[in-house]
Amino acid sequence: MGNNTLSRFMARQSKNITQFWRQFSRNKLAVASLFLVLIFALIAIFADFLYSYDFVTSNSLENALLKPGQTGTVYYHDKEITHTFILGSDNYGRDILGRLVHGARVSMIIGFATVAMAIAVGGLLGAIAGYKGGLFDTLIMRVTDIVLSIPTILMSIAIVAALGNSFFNLLIAISTSMIPGYIRIVRASIISIKDQEYVEAARCIGASDLRIVLRHILPNITSPVIVQSTLNVGSSILWASSLSFLGLGILPPKPEWGNMLSEAREFIQYAPHLLFAPGLAILLTVLAYNLIGDGLRDALDPKLKR
């Protein structure tokens, strides 16, 4: 009997998942985007097999600013190799494709991890402020206002300076700047939803506060959060590069897309391809995330199910 119940439960869950996937897969663009993000992730994971890290960070000035497809001679580990620069080289003669591949590691992590952290912290605080109201609300919102009134750049510098210059602290600095946005969005959505009669109905059937927030409120505020987070992924990658420009977080010669983009700016007239490669990578990531977000939102909305 118990076994039977378990199998029924499993059947129902797997049915839900299949249903979700069927729904999501109706949006071809979203599926394509998911595929793209997976490829980027695979590239990031296997970056070392594609290009060695030392290779993409060592200078070879004689190969500076090569056009895509040109070949050059590189001295690497005291050996002379003839190398084809598929996407050309930068002003230090480093392979752009190689830097892009290694940069994917850093940039993808920054893009997703900061947003995820901001959603977790901002969502929780926003949920408490919106649902509990009263003193909690006042306290959380006033602190948010204070945080917002400090220029973001100062904030980030202060955080990195206080915690020390490491990759993880960079993530904290970036996501802190995004947290107030999520607090506000989540709080506003919760306030508009918590007076709906179905929330009162849930209280009436004895649901605990936690259950009400998790089962009844959060699922109904996914769309604004998804929209906000798709905007944030791109900006956090660029934000990281601004910080590294100031000497915080990711420092050259470590490859990172935002960094590559800002370095390339100087050469826009002679070597526009330097700009295109990282720019396109960021653009594709942001776009893909946007489209996945759209697909996710639609797949989660029962009104669009069929």
Place this chain on the structure above:
Amino acid sequence: MDKILEVKDLHVHYFSNRKTVRAINNLSLDMQRGRVLGLVGETGAGKTTLALSILNMIRAPQGKIISGSIRFDGKDILAMSKQELRELRGKDIAMIFQDPMTALNPVLTVGDQIAETIFKHEKVSKDEAWAKAEKMLETVGIPGARAKEYPHQFSGGMKQRVVIALSLACNPRLLLADEPTTALDVTIQAQVLDLMRHLIRTYNTSVLFITHSLGLVVENCDEVATMYAGEIVEYGTVEQVFGNPLHPYTRGLFGSLPDYSEGAARLRPIPGLMPDPTNLPRGCYFSPRCPHVMPLCEELHPTHTSMDGHLVKCHLYQENANVEQPI
């Protein structure tokens, strides 16, 4: 009696989600000058759509008047230019919308709103328009001095009266009242209807009175039309329809009412729901819910049968009556 409004073979469709909502299907209806016609029917029957069509306010891409004609005082509304329509709306035909709050602009005083309508449609100076606006408010029982107040300073019933004053400001010849009192409670509803009756008598206005409430129809109307799935299934004077309801749907409506002065233990609702307007049945639209359904009903769509002007669209009455032109 002369006709003020003649609707013939009207078809109106809405388009949503790649589906066609057949909101009005082959509807014909006449209204006489100076009379009040009650239009009843359940949610989604197409009552509001009919009123909007009369003002030629169905707009692409959501909806479209597919075919048919609507003549007001002999003039074809569907053929009018934008300029002619603007003059028609508000001046000759006025509408009271289902929700009074949507008809009032929250940032203008009620006096301004009424005066503006008068100024737009009549050859008067601004001062004269304002004076007339105050007079209109007084006719609906609101002191003229309150004309300088904003809508939010009035209660629901008073707002509804302002809307009525607004719609009657230019003495329209036809008033389309779409559930004017549903949002109000009975004591305020009584006030508003009392006033409307009085104004109708004074100005000889014709009214299309849309409502869910059969009680309001019997107290306020001269004729009644029952609407179901976008067509008129029964039409007659209040005496004819209430004295002897013919169509099974009209009878069903009566059965559903917890009639205040009768001690019936159980209500007798019509079973089931109105058919999906994107997918109407082939025969009579009411046949899936009808207690008297015959094989014929599922095959053939009935036409109107007339008995002394009491029209009904039902196969039950088809054989023994002379088939007339549809109204």
Place this chain on the structure above:
Amino acid sequence: MSNNPSELPILQVRNLKKYFHVSKGTLHAVDDISFDIRQGKTLGMVGESGCGKSTTGRLLVRLHESDSGSIRYDGIEVTRASSKEMKVLRTKMQMIFQDPYSSINPRHTVASIIGEPLKIYKKVRNMQEYEEKVHQLMETVGLADRLYDAYPHELDGGRRQRIGIARALALEPQFIVCDEPVSALDVSIQAQILNLLMDLQDKLKLTYLFITHDLSVVKHISDDIVIMYLGQIVEQANTEELFRHPIHPYSQALSSAIPVPRLNARKERIILKSEVVSPIDPKPGCRFAPRCNYAKPECGEADPVLREVMPGRLVACHRAEMFV
């Protein structure tokens, strides 16, 4: 309210008050009301929009905290019940909400809405029992089995309201607050729901507080009636008595204003003055006086108290004797 001692009240409300603090002052939503509800009967609560009916209903099931007064349900004081006691009380008192659209969560399926109370209270031991119970509840309220996994937006108002009723019944309560359960529905669907509520009452011996502003509905369904005006009870009586002979001028106007859907039933209407009285910091004196056709200067001086002017008839009016 009843003369028969065997019909004990299951719910006793005494001097209940609920004020809201709004920017313009204190809004007296429920201002010192007392009433009883007899076991297995329906108490109808009528009054115009904003007079405090929903607030009263919510106070009874403790969705609002009262400011003062007492609510005794079956001997337990609801206003001071601990959260543990409240948890038990919730299985006995439930509520059906006014708006069938906003009262059910658009993201949950029919089954998960109806079954949620069963999960919260662990009323079922396993999935199979859960599914059986949900199917059984759906059958009780007349929802087809095929709707088990449907989402609310696929359903019309009448079916949605049935979901709300099934959810309220899941814990097998004895008392249900019905807050205008049919106001948003069409006449024919309204009739289906009213029939269902009355059948359930017979079958499960339920007690209802039935809130509405539709007098013909309240007359049909309730045994006793209270009429509210601006946060206070102005009249309270047995349904039949009240409709035969309304005493309070507001009740008279209400009862005269009911439209009757029959020929030649036209009757004299009492048309009230259209003064508006705000529930925010109301002045002393009778709150109905500004609209009352019989008001005397003294009506504006002291608050009228609800008193028995005839056996079984409670009225709050200074001049009640005039109408007896």
